[in-house]
Structure formats: C-alpha cells, structure tokens
Amino acid sequence: xxxxxxxxxxxxxRWYERWESAGWFAARAGDGRPPYCIQLPPPNVTGTxxxxxxxxxxxxxxxxRYHRMRGFSANWVMGTDHAGIATQIVVxxxxxxxxxxxxxxxxxxxxxxxxxxxxxxxxxxTRQMRRLGAxxxxxxxxxxxxxKMSRAVTEVFxxxxxxxxxxxxxxxxxxxxxxxxxxxxxxxxxxEEDGRIWEIRYPGEGFGVSVATTRPETMLGDVAVAVNxxxxxxTRLTGKKVVLPLTGRAIPVIADEYVDPxxxxxxxxxxxxxxxxxxxxxxRHALPMIPILTLEAKVTGGTPYxxxxxxxxxxxxxxxxxxxxxLVSEKPYKLRVPRSGRTGVIVEPMLTDQWFVKMDGMAKRGxxxxxxxxxxxxxxxxxxxxxHWLENIQDWCISRQLWWGHQIPAWxxxxxxxxxxxxxSEIIQKYKPKGRLRRDEDVLxxxxxxxxxxxxxxxxxxxxxxxxxxxxxxVLVTGFDIIFFWVxxxxxxxxxxxxxxxxxxxxxxxxxxxxxxxKMSKSKGNTxxxxxxxxxxxxxxxxxxxxxxxxxxxxxxxxxxxxRGHFPDxxxxxGADALRFTFASLASFARTLNFDLGRCxxxxxxxxxxxxxxxxVLMNTEGKDCGRDESAPVExxxxxxxxxxxLQRTEKEAEDGFVGYRxxxxxxxxxxxxxxxxCDWYVEVxxxxxxxxKPEIQRGTRRTLVRVLEAALRxxxxxxxxITEELWQRIAPLAGKPGDTIxxxxxxxxxxxxxxxxxxxxxxxxxxxVNAGRNLRSEMKVPPKDRILFYMTAxxxxxxxxxxxxxxxxxELRVVKDxxxxxxxxxxxxxxxxMAHIEVDSEAERERLxxxxxxxxxxxxxxxxKLGNASFVERAPAHVVQQERDRLAGFEAALAKLRPQLEKxxxxx
Numbered sequence: 001x002x003x004x005x006x007x008x009x010x011x012x013x014r015w016y017e018r019w020e021s022a023g024w025f026a027a028r029a030g031d032g033r034p035p036y037c038i039q040l041p042p043p044n045v046t047g048t049x050x051x052x053x054x055x056x057x058x059x060x061x062x063x064x065r066y067h068r069m070r071g072f073s074a075n076w077v078m079g080t081d082h083a084g085i086a087t088q089i090v091v092x093x094x095x096x097x098x099x100x101x102x103x104x105x106x107x108x109x110x111x112x113x114x115x116x117x118x119x120x121x122x123x124x125x126t127r128q129m130r131r132l133g134a135x136x137x138x139x140x141x142x143x144x145x146x147x148k149m150s151r152a153v154t155e156v157f158x159x160x161x162x163x164x165x166x167x168x169x170x171x172x173x174x175x176x177x178x179x180x181x182x183x184x185x186x187x188x189x190x191x192e193e194d195g196r197i198w199e200i201r202y203p204g205e206g207f208g209v210s211v212a213t214t215r216p217e218t219m220l221g222d223v224a225v226a227v228n229x230x231x232x233x234x235t236r237l238t239g240k241k242v243v244l245p246l247t248g249r250a251i252p253v254i255a256d257e258y259v260d261p262x263x264x265x266x267x268x269x270x271x272x273x274x275x276x277x278x279x280x281x282x283x284r285h286a287l288p289m290i291p292i293l294t295l296e297a298k299v300t301g302g303t304p305y306x307x308x309x310x311x312x313x314x315x316x317x318x319x320x321x322x323x324x325x326x327l328v329s330e331k332p333y334k335l336r337v338p339r340s341g342r343t344g345v346i347v348e349p350m351l352t353d354q355w356f357v358k359m360d361g362m363a364k365r366g367x368x369x370x371x372x373x374x375x376x377x378x379x380x381x382x383x384x385x386x387x388h389w390l391e392n393i394q395d396w397c398i399s400r401q402l403w404w405g406h407q408i409p410a411w412x413x414x415x416x417x418x419x420x421x422x423x424x425s426e427i428i429q430k431y432k433p434k435g436r437l438r439r440d441e442d443v444l445x446x447x448x449x450x451x452x453x454x455x456x457x458x459x460x461x462x463x464x465x466x467x468x469x470x471x472x473x474x475v476l477v478t479g480f481d482i483i484f485f486w487v488x489x490x491x492x493x494x495x496x497x498x499x500x501x502x503x504x505x506x507x508x509x510x511x512x513x514x515x516x517x518x519k520m521s522k523s524k525g526n527t528x529x530x531x532x533x534x535x536x537x538x539x540x541x542x543x544x545x546x547x548x549x550x551x552x553x554x555x556x557x558x559x560x561x562x563x564r565g566h567f568p569d570x571x572x573x574x575g576a577d578a579l580r581f582t583f584a585s586l587a588s589f590a591r592t593l594n595f596d597l598g599r600c601x602x603x604x605x606x607x608x609x610x611x612x613x614x615x616x617v618l619m620n621t622e623g624k625d626c627g628r629d630e631s632a633p634v635e636x637x638x639x640x641x642x643x644x645x646x647l648q649r650t651e652k653e654a655e656d657g658f659v660g661y662r663x664x665x666x667x668x669x670x671x672x673x674x675x676x677x678x679c680d681w682y683v684e685v686x687x688x689x690x691x692x693x694k695p696e697i698q699r700g701t702r703r704t705l706v707r708v709l710e711a712a713l714r715x716x717x718x719x720x721x722x723i724t725e726e727l728w729q730r731i732a733p734l735a736g737k738p739g740d741t742i743x744x745x746x747x748x749x750x751x752x753x754x755x756x757x758x759x760x761x762x763x764x765x766x767x768x769x770v771n772a773g774r775n776l777r778s779e780m781k782v783p784p785k786d787r788i789l790f791y792m793t794a795x796x797x798x799x800x801x802x803x804x805x806x807x808x809x810x811x812e813l814r815v816v817k818d819x820x821x822x823x824x825x826x827x828x829x830x831x832x833x834x835m836a837h838i839e840v841d842s843e844a845e846r847e848r849l850x851x852x853x854x855x856x857x858x859x860x861x862x863x864x865x866k867l868g869n870a871s872f873v874e875r876a877p878a879h880v881v882q883q884e885r886d887r888l889a890g891f892e893a894a895l896a897k898l899r900p901q902l903e904k905x906x907x908x909x
Contacts, residue, residue: 212264525559
C-alpha cells in the first residue's frame with residue numbers, strides 16, 4: 001500500500017540514484033533514434049547554484065525528459081566553466097585570509113591551489129543539480145579546462161591567428177587596477193552616482209575656451225580640445241591652439257561631430273589614452289596617445305603628480321588650477337560610473353598591449369544565420385537585441401592578465417619575435433626561433449573557451465559520432481544578459497569552424513527576482529538557495545547563511561531585516577517537485593518573474609493532492625478487475641467519456657506548450673486537469689459509480705481511473721519527475737503498461753478521435769447544476785456534512801443525477817413537473833430549476849435572487865461583448881465559439897426564469 005503521506009526527501013533520493021546508476025540519462029549517437037540535444041550553460045566553479053541556475057535547469061530538464069519520452073536520443077550535455085576572473089578572486093581571497101598572495105606561491109603552485117578549489121566547488125554544483133532532478137548525461141561531463149576542451153581552445157586560437165583574424169596590438173580596454181587585468185563589458189557594472197563636474201579654462205593666444213569635465217586629473221593626457229563643426233560659437237577657433245593648463249603644452253582645437261554642443265560649454269577635452277570616445281576621435285584626427293596612468297591607476301609621465309593615486313591627483317590638480325585662476329566652476333553632477341563587477345573599483349580605460357580577434361566577417365555570418373531563420377529566438381523580439389550588438393561590433397579583446405585560465409599559445413624568442421603554435425616543440429620545429437623561448441603569460445578570456453562549447457564538448461576537432469549527431473543542438477536556454485557575450489559568439493564560432501549553427505532555437509528565459517520584484521542580491525539579503533527550498537531551513541540557520549560573507553555592516557543589517565520580515569519561521573521543505581512546478585508555472589515570455597514562496601506552497605499541495613488521489617485509486621483498484629480483459633463487457637458513463645475527452649485536450653495543450661516553449665501553459669494545463677477535473681470532479685463521482693450494482697460500470701470506472709491517472713502521470717513527469725515515477729510504478733501495471741521507469745515510457749499524445757463533445761456538453765451542464773446546488777447550500781448556511789432534499793424540474797441525465805447526489809450532498813433528488821410552493825431557494829441551470837428544499841427567510845431569499853440576477857446580467861454582458869468581438873469569433877476554435885453562444889443562451893434562459901421568482905417574493909412582502 002502507498003504510504004499515507006508524500007515524503008519528497010525519501011522519494012527523491014531513492015529514484016535519482018536508480019535513474020543515474022541504470023544509465024538512463026546517457027545518450028548514444030547513432031542509435032537509430034532522432035537526436036535531440038541541449039547544451040547546459042556551464043555554471044562557474046565559484047560556489048553554489050543560485051535561483052537563476054535552478055530555474056534554467058528545470059526548464060532544460062523538462063525539455064530533455066519530454067523529448068526522451070517522445071522517443072528522441074535526448075542528450076543534455078553537462079559541464080562546468082573555469083570562470084577565470086571569478087575563480088581566481090575566490091582563491092586569492094582565501095590566500096589573503098592566510099596572510100599570503102598568489103605571488104608568494106608562484107604561478108605553478110597557485111594554479112594547483114585553484115584546481116583543488118575547483119574540485120570541491122564543482123562537485124558541490126553537480127550534487128545540487130542532481131538534487132533538482134537534472135537528467136543530464138553525467139557520463140560525458142566536461143570542464144572547460146579539461147585536456148580535450150583545452151586542445152580545442154588551442155586549435156581555434158592557432159587557426160584564427162594563421163587566418164589573420166587574431167592579432168596583438170595596443171588598444172584601449174576596460175582595466176581593473178585592483179585585479180591588474182583587462183575585463184569584459186559584462187564584468188563592468190555602470191550605474192548612476194552623485195558626482196561633480198568642473199569647468200576649466202584653457203588659455204589661447206588672444207582667446208580662451210572653457211571645457212567641462214568630470215575627470216580633471218586626466219587633463220594631463222589631453223591632446224586636443226574638440227568642438228562641434230556646426231557650433232557657430234567656436235567655428236573661428238578650429239585649427240588654432242590652446243595651452244594645456246599645468247603643463248604648458250600646446251594642443252589644437254579640432255572640430256568633430258562627436259561633440260554635443262549642449263553639454264557643458266560645448267568644448268570637450270580629448271584624452272584618447274583614457275576614454276573610449278576620445279580614443280575614436282583621436283583615430284579619426286590622427287592625434288597622439290599620451291598615457292598618464294600606470295596599470296595601478298597612479299599618475300605617471302614626468303608630471304609633478306607622478307606616483308599619486310588617480311583620485312589623490314584629482315585633488316592636487318584642482319587645487320593647482322584654482323591657484324592659477326583657471327578653475328571656472330564646480331557643480332554637482334549625476335555620473336554614469338563604470339565599476340568592476342568583481343572588485344567594485346572604478347574601471348579605467350587603459351591603453352595596453354592585448355590580443356584581439358577581428359569580428360567583422362564573423363559578425364556578418366552571425367547576422368545572416370538569424371536573418372535566414374537558421375537560428376530562431378523565443379520570444380522573437382530578442383532578435384533586435386542580437387542584431388544591434390552584431391551590427392555595432394568591435395574587435396574582441398581576448399587576453400587577460402591572470403594566472404588561471406587557458407594560457408595563450410604564443411611564445412617570444414630573445415629578439416622579441418612572436419610565434420603562435422600548438423606547442424613549444426611545434427614552434428621550434430616549424431620556425432627555428434632565435435634562442436630560448438618565453439611563453440606569453442596572459443590567459444584567454446573565459447568567453448573564448450565558452451564560445452566553443454557547442455562543438456568542443458562533442459569532440460571537435462575530431463570528427464566524432466557525437467559531433468555528427470548532436471550539432472546543431474536543438475535549443476539553447478539562457479538569459480538575455482549574455483545574448484552578445486555568449487550566444488552571438490557561439491553562433492559566430494560554430495559557423496566559422498564547423499559550417500553549422502550551434503543550435504536551432506534560443507529560448508531566452510526570464511530573470512528571477514524576489515516576491516516584490518527586486519533583483520536578488522546577497523547584500524539585500526533576498527537571495528534564496530534552491531536547496532533550502534527543497535529541504536527547508538530553520539530561521540537561525542537561514543539568518544546566519546544570509547549574512548555570512550557580508551563585510552559591510554549596512555549590508556548585514558539589510559539582509560537581517562529582509563530575513564526577519566519575510567521568513568520569521570525559516571523556510572519549510574517543499575521538495576524538488578514543488579519547486580520545479582513553481583518554476584515552470586512562472587516561465588512565460590516575460591522579461592522577469594517574481595518568485596513567491598506562496599506558489600511553492602500551492603504546488604506542494606498539488607503534489608499532496610496527486611499522491612492522495614493515487615492512494616484512493618490504488619485502494620479501489622488493486623486486486624480488482626480494472627478492465628484489462630478486452631472480452632469482458634465495459635460500460636463507460638458520460639463522466640468516464642468526459643474525463644477521457646478532457647485528457648485528449650490537455651495532452652494537446654501540453655504538446656503545444658513544449659513546442660512553443662510556454663512552460664507556464666504546460667504547467668497550467670496539467671494543474672487544471674489533475675486538480676480540477678480528475679481529483680475534484682471525476683474521482684468524487686467515481687466513488688459513486690464504484691457502488692453500482694452493474695459489474696460493467698464498476699469495471700469501466702476502475703479502468704478509467706487507472707488509465708487516465710497513468711497517462712496524467714506521464715504527462716506531468718517532465719516537470720515533476722520524482723513523485724510521478726513513484727506513483728507510476730504502482731499505477732502502470734494496473735493500466736497494463738508496466739516498465740522499468742516512467743522516464744522511458746512514451747509521452748501521451750492526444751487522440752482526437754477520443755474527444756467526445758456530447759459527453760463534454762453533458763458534464764458541463766452537470767457541473768453547473770452541482771455548483772448551483774453548492775451555492776444554494778452555502779447561501780443557506782447548510783453545514784457541509786448535512787444532506788438535504790433537492791427538487792428538480794426536467795429529467796436530469798444520469799451524469800447530473802449522480803453528481804448532485806454525491807457532490808451537492810443530496811439526501812434525495814426528486815424530479816417534478818413543477819416545484820412545490822415554497823420560499824426555499826431556487827437556481828436555474830439550463831433546462832432545470834433546482835430547489836434546495838429547506839425553510840428559508842423570505843427577505844434573505846429576495847436578496848439572494850437579486851444577487852443572482854445581477855450576476856447573470858453581468859455574465860450576459862461579458863458573453864455578448866466576447867461574441868461581438870470579430871477577432872474572437874474568427875480566430876477561436878469553432879467549438880469554443882459555440883460554447884460561448886450556448887453559455888449566453890443559458891444565462892438568458894436562467895434570467896428569464898429568475899425574474900418571475902423575485903417578483904413573486906416581492907408581491908408577498
């Protein structure tokens with residue numbers, strides 16, 4: 001017998017271990033089944049999974065399980081990313097706590113230390129993914145610095161270099177002076193902050209100009225003053241020279257469209273070595289570049305300010321300008337400040353020697369692939385974001401001044417010549433360099449190796465069966481914030497090296513926010529650990545966990561306030577299935593989703609409801625005739641035929657949801673069918689049908705109970721895998737569909753021939769009658785346990801009669817031509833007038849009838865509006881339109897019968 005209550009922890013641990021040990025997650029290329037593949041966006045080995053990971057992975061796992069059940073060779077490629085900067089920071093902070101730096105260890109020992117950290121953190125992440133139910137092919141799991149992955153990275157770098165697409169040059173990059181490395185745009189957080197703006201006078205011969213700047217210290221590297229060529233105030237000054245204050249150096253006044261005449265004075269300083277826009281201006285006008293900051297962001301260049309930190313230099317420069325009477329004004333100003341997402345320090349545009357990839361040609365192919373439909377975005381509107389980035393692409397800085405990562409395969413000889421190759425021995429043999437070789441110390445940007453994952457994880461550069469079968473993969477599930485940094489680069493790299501797109505579809509999932517719509521942040525205290533939602537966590541432990549690692553007292557206070565306000569009792573255990581169902585139900589095409597624990601509680605109740613319904617079915621079917629013998633007579637009632645018909649529509653709705661990546665629609669269809677239709681209606685009526693004296697009716701009911709439930713479990717499995725597996729093992733044999741596991745059973749497919757519109761209409765009326773009876777009971781305050789006498793005009797169908805007896809708690813249902821003279825409440829449903837025969841208060845009944853008449857009038861107005869909408873009538877399925885017309889006719893008929901009742905009671909008053 002099934003346990004009395006559902007214990008998620010026991011079920012989850014037992015089944016996941018069995019699934020994985022049996023090898024049911026593994027995919028085999030060339031096994032005759034159509035391929036279906038998803039590449040997991042590899043999580044960084046820097047800690048634990050967050051809610052965004054759990055959300056994404058739930059959707060991917062649902063797709064994989066769905067297609068596995070559909071008969072595909074479903075390959076979910078699992079892996080983790082070395083995450084260069086993020087991982088190096090974690091380990092450096094560990095060393096800092098020990099009073100050491102990476103330089104104390106040296107590069108080799110430091111890298112060994114990072115590998116040790118990777119082992120611990122990577123295992124934690126994959127263990128958490130298993131707890132969530134991820135059915136990926138763990139037997140082929142990769143790490144982006146595995147030997148096979150590293151080989152692919154080297155091969156790509158060498159080929160691009162040999163094709164002239166990789167070069168080394170001195171260009172402006174984002175520079176983190178604390179980390180001492182270039183960083184990507186994705187690692188820079190630009191937010192508005194309060195700052196200052198200064199006007200400085202630059203004197204000229206017989207004239208002078210005032211420039212507005214938010215960074216006066218960088219004026220030491222100015223090479224020009226720029227004005228807009230259409231600005232009449234300064235046209236006469238173009239080509240003349242002014243003196244750069246504090247240096248005595250003469251610089252030209254130039255005209256460039258970049259200058260906004262409405263900003264400040266209309267004159268701007270041009271500092272190309274420390275500003276991206278100024279760098280572009282300098283290139284257009286062939287101006288020199290004068291770096292005035294070291295890589296540690298200290299002033300250099302032979303000035304009186306050399307050695308000062310950039311912000312200390314700012315104070316000195318301002319003081320000296322004031323003394324020289326050249327500081328015109330100082331005002332408050334809102335600044336867009338770029339800060340490193342890793343260290344929080346202000347990022348400095350810095351002119352450094354770096355490795356770059358030329359992107360123009362590859363970007364063109366990337367744009368064409370999406371334009372032709374080789375890659376489709378869901379939702380489609382994200383195509384414009386993709387196109388915008390690729391149409392404005394710049395060469396990509398791929399080098400990082402770190403120790404952890406793929407070291408660039410370039411070597412320098414004693415004369416400074418650079419050689420690129422797959423190994424030092426290859427270079428010596430091929431190029432015969434002069435003297436001893438020194439390898440480039442830089443490593444590659446993490447995105448460089450990540451862009452190769454769609455094909456490197458499948459064995460490229462070898463021609464493997466996996467590469468042939470699973471490239472392109474079927475869909476990429478990812479967030480909108482990395483459409484350019486990862487999605488676009490994968491498309492470009494895959495096209496360049498394999499001639500194929502990396503994936504057919506890109507599903508852009510929403511960003512998970514807290515219940516109030518706030519971005520989840522450790523400093524706000526509103527982050528949630530998905531494992532805590534699965535297992536539960538007490539208040540004290542949650543409070544400690546939420547404040548751990550927060551260095552600022554302000555952040556600790558904020559986190560503590562959030563936890564006390566939102567989780568005063570901690571977080572209860574919801575189980576993996578309830579969490580997954582919550583994620584699926586929230587997965588619309590919206591940009592963000594608000595995660596509310598109330599939804600988890602609701603779906604935990606859903607799991608319990610499914611468990612209890614299954615327990616009832618087992619108690620009434622195990623060891624009994626469930627209609628598996630096709631020669632034995634079976635009689636299906638209208639309720640049996642209705643639930644079978646409704647199942648077909650639900651199966652179609654679920655299929656459409658999976659095809660269109662509307663996981664919310666899939667979850668909604670399954671929820672409504674299991675909770676509303678099967679549990680709340682069919683199971684309750686089945687209790688009465690099982691009491692029938694006719695064996696064929698009992699047999700039909702038991703057969704319908706087990707077959708529909710078995711199909712519903714398969715229908716729900718991709719979203720709630722654990723509970724469905726546990727219950728399916730008990731139900732499937734009764735339905736004549738035993739098997740090793742539900743995950744390899746076929747996914748239900750709608751059979752339109754089993755749709756029974758006559759039964760649907762009959763049950764719709766029966767449900768309306770039952771609801772009317774329940775409303776009468778409720779308004780008359782009849783206790784739920786009490787049975788009462790109902791009168792009904794017009795002979796009810798068998799379906800209606802059994803439903804009124806069982807669900808409206810009728811002690812007796814008397815069918816009469818005319819209702820008895822009584823002030824008992826009456827409801828009108830279709831052809832029926834239904835009376836709850838109890839002594840009533842005339843005044844209360846008049847009020848009730850008034851409310852019912854008002855309700856019907858409202859329903860009539862809504863139905864008329866809907867049917868008056870040409871778009872609805874033309875586009876909606878015919879049966880839906882007809883159903884709405886039938887509803888309108890029913891409302892109007894009911895209203896016509898209720899008004900005389902009210903008039904009758906009013907006459908008696």
